[in-house]
Amino acid sequence: MLAPPASVNEATARADEIARDVLAPMASRTDQGVWPVEGIAALKEAGLAGLVVPREHGGAGLGLRAVAGVCESLGLACASTALCFGMHLVATAVLAAKATPRQTELYLEPIAAGEHLTTLALSETGTGSQFWLPQTKLTTTGDGWRVEGQKSFVTNGGQADSYVVSTMAADPDAPLGEFSCVIVPVGSQGLRFTGQWEGVGMRGNSSLTAELEGVEVDADHLLGAPGDQIWYVFEMVAPNFLTAMAGVYLGVAQASLEEATAHLSARRHSHSGRSLASEPVLQHRIGGLWAEVQATRRLVYWAAEEAEVGGPEALPALAAAKATAGDTAVAVANEAMTLLGGMGYRDRSPVERHLRDARAAHVMSPTTDILRTWTGRAVLGLPLLGT
Structure with missing residues (x-):
């Protein structure tokens, strides 16, 4: 290595x-x-x-x-x-x-x-896009912890060596909002994966359901202190997740742009021999897509840098970065399919795959709507969660 x-x-x-x-x-x-x-x-x-x-x-x-x-x-x-x-x-x-x-x-x-x-196991069917409100239960066993619950859409499900699982706080009297994170190693008794991922896109990610039935882990598998989950979610999970996913969808947008530019440069009219790239209207459309991808890239990278140094605009920047990257990926892939014509519309063409993959951005929690709301609340000086 x-x-x-x-x-x-x-x-x-x-x-x-x-x-x-x-x-x-x-x-x-x-x-x-x-x-x-x-x-x-x-x-x-x-x-x-x-x-x-x-x-x-x-x-x-x-x-x-x-x-x-x-x-x-x-x-x-x-x-x-x-x-x-x-x-x-x-x-x-x-x-x-x-x-x-x-x-x-x-x-x-x-x-x-x-x-x-390793990978995350945060989402649950009952909480939907509000992944910071887990219902998975955590109880003490005297010398460790017992985990009971179900996690949905676990990327790398059944493939990872460990899973970072969010749970309710072990203390039954803990106030709402106090949760915990535990590490569950693969092979733990009571941990099993069910279902088969058959999504529209992102088809290779092995996004499965994790069943945790009386899974017991040692005391040192708790991350931080009991009730630290909210800290983990908004100080560690959110910045890293938003940055990683913004990068992924920025890559999808760039790939779609490259498919479109390569097609227009290579294809020629049979009657005149002129390249499609010589058409002013297509030049105009490619120029717009290029600018959109570049603007998104600058936002994504600036947001990452702002968050690394703890800058004052890190919070709205990160939320906007993932939301904008998702919007850009969908828009550029969709437009690229149009520019490629019938060749792009074929089943299993690269652009068809890009468009299917890009669509996941809007439904992957935090969803685009939630992120736009978070951005607005942060700009207005309001807490992310609240009325």
Whole structure:
């Protein structure tokens, strides 16, 4: 395995190479519902699994700007793989936030060594897009914890080595809003995955339902202190998740733009021999798409940088970045399909895949509507949650 990348540019360059050589050739197969085992293995081998693990624990110690860049590179080639790896990076950041020495030994160091894949398990059927209100129960067992509940849409379900699970607080008298996060290792008794992911897009992400029936974990599998979940959700999960997903959908938008420009440059009218790229109306439309993608890229990267330094506009910037990247991905993929004509409208064409993958942005919690509301509330100086 390669040593961890020393900079954002080096991390992005490694992701670019893997996207080109491994992800892109397998994108069609992944889109058939095959979890991208080769792509994830290549990312581990390239030293990228520990992208956000602190350097003292063997990782690269890089932040949100690196997450955005790597996820864009991967999203350009295969959105499903980018989603899978992005969720690993988010869960890793959550693990690293308040890791104990034991948690560092069990999880962070193996992640940095490319030997461990993790992911989030937050969503539940009953709470919908309000993922910060889990109903999964956590109780004490004397020397550990018992977890009871069900998690929906668990990316990397059945494939990851550990799952960061959000739960209600173990204290039955805890006030509403106090929850916890625990690490559940794969193979834990009572943990099983059901169903089969058959989504419109993002078909290779193995998004399954996790059944947690009396799952018992050791005391040191609790992240932080009891009731820390809200801190994790809004201080760790939200910034990393919004940045990773914004990067993924930015990559999808860029891929759609490249498909359109390549088509217009290559295709010629049979009667005149003129390239489609010579048509002023098509030049106008491509120019608009290019500007839209570039503006989105600047927002995504600036939001990541603003959040890294704790800037005053980090909150609205991050919310707007993921919402805007989703809007841009859908709009550019849709327009690219029109510009490609019948060739783009064919089943299993790259642009058709991009459009299906892009649609997930608007329904993936926090949804676009929630993020636009959060942006407005933040700009107005109001708390995100409240009336």
